[in-house]
Amino acid sequence: MNFNLFGGGKIRRTLSNPGWWNMLANKVRRTYLCYFRPDYVQEQEASRVGECVGCGKCCTLVFRCVFLEGSEEQSRCKIYDVGRPKPCGAFPIDPKDLSDVNFLCGYSFITPGAAKPAFGVLPPIEVTVPETAVVYTVNRKIEAKLINE
Numbered sequence: 001m002n003f004n005l006f007g008g009g010k011i012r013r014t015l016s017n018p019g020w021w022n023m024l025a026n027k028v029r030r031t032y033l034c035y036f037r038p039d040y041v042q043e044q045e046a047s048r049v050g051e052c053v054g055c056g057k058c059c060t061l062v063f064r065c066v067f068l069e070g071s072e073e074q075s076r077c078k079i080y081d082v083g084r085p086k087p088c089g090a091f092p093i094d095p096k097d098l099s100d101v102n103f104l105c106g107y108s109f110i111t112p113g114a115a116k117p118a119f120g121v122l123p124p125i126e127v128t129v130p131e132t133a134v135v136y137t138v139n140r141k142i143e144a145k146l147i148n149e
Contacts, residue, residue: 023061023100030093034086044094044109053106054080058091061100 033041056075059065065088067078077084092098095109 020062026097026100027062027087030087030091030097033093034090041090041093045090047109047111048092048107049110050105050107055104055106057101057104058088058097 054076056068056070056072056077059068059075059077065077067084068075069078070076077088092101092105092107092109098105098107098109
C-alpha cells in the first residue's frame with residue numbers, strides 16, 4: 001500500500017509554491033522582530049503612515065487566522081481590540097511586509113527626511129463607489145524607474 005502524505009492535493013501545490021515559503025519566512029521574521037527587536041519595530045512604526053482598513057489580507061498569510069471571521073470581502077478580526085498577538089498589531093513592520101499583501105494595505109512608509117513614500121509604496125487613495133457610498137482604500141505598487149524619475 002502506497003501512502004503519499006503530499007499526494008496531488010492542495011498541500012502539495014502550496015509547498016511547491018516559492019511565494020508561500022517567502023510569506024512563511026516573513027511571518028517568522030515579523031514574530032522575531034516583535035519579540036526580540038522591539039526597538040526596530042518602534043523605529044519603523046514612526047515612518048508608517050495610514051491606518052488598518054480591516055481588509056484581512058494580513059490575516060490570511062500562510063494560513064487563515066482562527067480569529068478572522070466573515071467572508072473574504074467582509075472579514076473582521078474577533079480580537080482586534082482585545083489582545084491581538086504582537087505581530088498582528090505591528091503589521092506591516094516595514095515596507096518588505098507590504099509585498100506579502102501585494103501592496104494592498106491601508107499603511108505605507110515614508111522614508112526619513114524625504115517627502116516620497118518608501119520604494120514601491122504610495123499613500124492610500126480613497127475611491128467612492130456611488131451606488132453604495134462605501135469608501136474603499138487602495139494602494140498602488142509602482143516600478144522603481146517611476147520613483148527614481
